[in-house]
Amino acid sequence: MALILCGLNLSPFVRKIRVQLEEKGIGYEIDPVSPFQAGDEFTALNPLRRIPVLKDADAGPDFVLPGSSAIAQYIERKHPEHPMLPKDAANYGRALWIEEYADTELAGKVGMGVFRPMIFPQLAHKAPDQAAAAEGARKLGPVFDYLERTLAGNDWYAGPDFSLADISVATHFVNLGIVGLAPVPLRWPALCAFLDRAFARETFKRLNAEHDKMKAGLVKINVTAEELWT
Ligand SMILES: N[C@@H](CCC(=O)N[C@@H](CS)C(=O)NCC(=O)O)C(=O)O
Structure with a gap:
């Protein structure tokens, strides 16, 4: 699976991206990273140490995108079908x-x-x-x-x-x-x-x-x- 969403299901920001992906019919995996328990390697993924963080192998092995708003816009640009943002x-x-x-x-x-x-x-x-x-x-x-x-x-x-x-x-x-x-x-x-x-x-x-x-x-x-x- 190209898309890996790092974060916990209880997070409203993780859920925001999951609903967007599922409304668009895009497959993804969850890596249940807890920002409270993750080690120093999580700081390298997101210096703010917050979830969600998206990994996308299609964009390269090192591609990492933190922040639900950036992730949401990235998903819309990469997968324009079933848009979740208005055209008007x-x-x-x-x-x-x-x-x-x-x-x-x-x-x-x-x-x-x-x-x-x-x-x-x-x-x-x-x-x-x-x-x-x-x-x-x-x-x-x-x-x-x-x-x-x-x-x-x-x-x-x-x-x-x-x-x-x-x-x-x-x-x-x-x-x-x-x-x-x-x-x-x-x-x-x-x-x-x-x-x-x-x-x-x-x-x-x-x-x-x-x-x-x-x-x-x-x-x-x-x-x-x-x-x-x-
Ligand atoms: N503006 C960020 C907010 C993300 C956020 O606050 N996530 C919470 C979980 S719901 C978090 O990771 N908190 C960790 C902490 O407060 O240390 C986004 O949209 O991704």
């Missing part, structure tokens, strides 16, 4: 912005704010930090507000078709779901309907199912979405 300039621009917003603001508030305090201790057989996670979750309200109004009555974030923008947003809600949270339909109806559409796709269904067994054994956040956000 305005929609293309929107897709890039939504990807950036999801990769930074949404990723930070879900990942560092909620997922880490809940899940990382449990992976080390310790109790989750429920108070920190609840405090982090409260900060998500304005982010969901922005994602709600940016949909502006559309099915998808950047034009009529499902795109990288939609993948980039939805992937973080998979991690939020692992913690036991989802946005409240009463306050964010468009965002919730968007997530239903995204998670009904075969790609997301398949990748979400990978977490089912692990999810069943995890302690969930002990506040409800209604308590947090309504």
